[in-house]
Amino acid sequence: MNTKQIAERFVSLCRQGLYLQVYHELYDINAISSEIGFPKTITTEGKHNIVNDYLENEENIVAIHRQFISDPLIADHYFVVKMTSDITFSDIGRQEMEELCLYKVENNLISEAQFFYSPMETAPFNANDLKNKKSLEEELFV
Secondary structure (H helix, E strand, C coil): CCHHHHHHHHHHHHHCCCHHHHHHHHEEEEEEEEEECCCCCEEEECHHHHHHHHHHHHHCEEEEEEEEECCCEEECCEEEEEEEEEEEECCCEEEEEEEEEEEEEECCEEEEEEEECCCCCCCCCCCHHHHHCCCHHHHHHC
8 A cells, every 4th residue: 555545544444443453454563653742752662562552541541522533644655644532531531632643654554653742731630530520500500
């Protein structure tokens, strides 16, 4: 597959929520993933480690309220998409996030991924607070 085909397949799978399939089907075994703009850059090397990071993050998700991925913008061996999400995590609570995701394609597979976003707020959060939270009506009329 060329870069355009990989980008289109990537977006299609993401829109279906098939992220593990994205990694298994489209990532090179030696792929590198970097999160830029955290307090520091975090780099993960190797598809196996990237998948493990994804699975750890998935375990931390309480609820996905909304996710969106744009159509890809393609240039030579690169493509970029904008991802937006509204997710509740068990450790940091509900977060809305926008990021630009840049992918490099070599030998018909994604060899490098870079994610650019602002750091998430990391206020203390207790998942039990969701269970005990009163609705707006309860708060106003009780």
